[in-house]
Amino acid sequence: MNYIDFTIPQTLTEARDALKALGPEGMPVAGSTLHVFLRDEAPKVAVDLRQLGLNRIDAEADGFVVGATATVTDMDEYAAPGWVLDRVACEFVTQPIRNMATIGGSIVRVFPWSDWPVPLLALDAQLVITGDDERTMGSSEFFAVQPFHHLHPGDLLTAVQVPALRTGEGFGYFKERRTSTDFSRCTVAVWLQLAQHKIAAVRVAIGAATPMPRRMPAIESALTGARPGPDAFTQAVQAGLDEARWKGLHGISDDYARHLASVRIVDALTAAWTEAKGNTE
Amino acid sequence: MKEITFTLNGEVRTFRIEPDETLIDLLRRNQLTGTKRGCDTGMCGSCAVIMDGRAVNACILYAFQVEGRTIETIEGVGDFDRPHPLQTALADAGAVQCGFCTPGMVMTAKALLDQQPNATETEIKKHLDGNLCRCTGYVKILDAVIQCAAPGTEEEAS
Ligand SMILES: Cc1cc2nc3c(=O)[nH]c(=O)nc-3n(C[C@H](O)[C@H](O)[C@H](O)COP(=O)(O)OP(=O)(O)OC[C@H]3O[C@@H](n4cnc5c(N)ncnc54)[C@H](O)[C@@H]3O)c2cc1C
Numbered sequence: 001m002n003y004i005d006f007t008i009p010q011t012l013t014e015a016r017d018a019l020k021a022l023g024p025e026g027m028p029v030a031g032s033t034l035h036v037f038l039r040d041e042a043p044k045v046a047v048d049l050r051q052l053g054l055n056r057i058d059a060e061a062d063g064f065v066v067g068a069t070a071t072v073t074d075m076d077e078y079a080a081p082g083w084v085l086d087r088v089a090c091e092f093v094t095q096p097i098r099n100m101a102t103i104g105g106s107i108v109r110v111f112p113w114s115d116w117p118v119p120l121l122a123l124d125a126q127l128v129i130t131g132d133d134e135r136t137m138g139s140s141e142f143f144a145v146q147p148f149h150h151l152h153p154g155d156l157l158t159a160v161q162v163p164a165l166r167t168g169e170g171f172g173y174f175k176e177r178r179t180s181t182d183f184s185r186c187t188v189a190v191w192l193q194l195a196q197h198k199i200a201a202v203r204v205a206i207g208a209a210t211p212m213p214r215r216m217p218a219i220e221s222a223l224t225g226a227r228p229g230p231d232a233f234t235q236a237v238q239a240g241l242d243e244a245r246w247k248g249l250h251g252i253s254d255d256y257a258r259h260l261a262s263v264r265i266v267d268a269l270t271a272a273w274t275e276a277k278g279n280t281e
Numbered sequence: 282m283k284e285i286t287f288t289l290n291g292e293v294r295t296f297r298i299e300p301d302e303t304l305i306d307l308l309r310r311n312q313l314t315g316t317k318r319g320c321d322t323g324m325c326g327s328c329a330v331i332m333d334g335r336a337v338n339a340c341i342l343y344a345f346q347v348e349g350r351t352i353e354t355i356e357g358v359g360d361f362d363r364p365h366p367l368q369t370a371l372a373d374a375g376a377v378q379c380g381f382c383t384p385g386m387v388m389t390a391k392a393l394l395d396q397q398p399n400a401t402e403t404e405i406k407k408h409l410d411g412n413l414c415r416c417t418g419y420v421k422i423l424d425a426v427i428q429c430a431a432p433g434t435e436e437e438a439s
Pocket residue numbers: 027028029030031032033034035036049068069091092093094097100101102103104105106107108109113114115116151155156157158182183322323324
């Protein structure tokens with residue numbers, strides 16, 4: 001990035017005032033690990049977000065509030081009943097990058113391979129944006145476009161609200177890559193809720209094998225109310241694959257991306273179902 | 282140019298920096314050349330330094346981001362006369378060939394062992410995953426770091 005100046009605000013108000021005054025020239029900076037992928041050469045003023053105290057993870061009645069500058073390591077090391085994002089964090093590479101990268105920086109600008117949008121879509125997380133007033137947006141709406149389009153100058157993503165996994169619920173997550181430190185070729189996350197041995201509700205999200213991370217509503221509706229099992233999963237997935245456009249990344253054909261997705265969605269459904277069955281009172 | 286102040290290898294220091302300068306640029310132009318520039322994109326770990334107890338990549342961290350922080354570089358860890366136990370273990374294990382990756386390996390491993398002195402082999406592998414070595418094949422590096430982890434890890438290490 002072509003930074004011509006920087007500022008290190010100490011409060012959210014100072015940061016927002018600085019960004020508002022700078023307009024398009026202002027650039028929030030969190031971990032700075034995405035900067036190598038940004039091609040913007042216009043002169044910018046960096047506004048460091050890491051002194052604002054937005055790095056806490058708090059357990060609340062229904063789930064967790066993750067501050068926007070919590071790092072991937074913070075999420076990896078956090079432990080509490082119903083917390084599942086450590087399973088995502090430990091697959092994010094590498095350790096120095098986990099130590100630097102923040103949840104906010106990971107989801108404001110999304111690449112096809114970005115890890116975090118996929119589990120947040122499956123968990124139906126809510127995104128908190130602080131502008132002149134505070135607004136909360138569901139993950140489906142947030143990721144329907146490049147998320148920074150939701151932010152006006154001076155707006156910041158300040159927190160992510162993540163539901164806790166409860167009784168009868170399971171979560172499955174797979175990140176398919178060629179080497180341990182490679183970017184994902186196919187990321188799948190599934191949240192599933194069982195009631196009376198049937199699927200009461202399910203959310204399936206996919207990334208890396210599609211141009212942008214997305215939910216798979218046809219698969220979800222085919223499975224809702226169904227009795228879970230390998231055949232039901234395979235049938236629903238095969239029937240629902242056509243609703244997405246498949247796009248292979250770096251040496252993977254579109255057809256192979258589709259195939260990988262079909263296998264990994266079934267795996268993630270199976271993992272979530274297995275956990276939900278064991279996750280009883 | 283603007284000033285920043287941070288603790289560098291135990292000493293509070295003030296530097297004049299360019300806004301788009303990275304930490305590795307700042308360190309190397311101040312004769313701290315032990316921190317190596319490999320890929321310059323966060324992918325190889327050869328530039329690892331420790332910030333507030335955690336390993337970070339100095340090639341993608343902007344210098345302004347270390348304002349008020351504590352930074353430890355390889356120069357603060359040990360040298361030929363007074364090597365850190367990790368440096369001794371790496372040398373003894375034959376884990377250093379060209380040596381370009383070694384400062385980054387030491388810093389990443391030190392950050393882990395400072396925090397978890399009895400880290401397991403699995404944890405050591407997870408932490409060193411982002412440090413590339415083009416010479417050794419990693420086995421001797423892992424052996425050396427495992428040896429430096431406090432007893433209690435042997436069970437898994439074997
Ligand atoms: C070696 C390497 C490995 C990587 N591995 C992975 C991986 O395994 N998985 C993966 O998904 N990604 C990976 N990445 C990509 C990148 O690190 C992540 O997407 C990262 O999480 C970005 O977070 P950050 O805090 O560093 O963001 P930054 O680089 O600081 O910011 C990214 C963007 O978000 C904006 N921004 C940041 N925080 C806010 C906020 N709170 N409100 C509004 N705007 C904000 C910034 O202005 C900027 O446009 C990797 C990158 C590198 C260099």
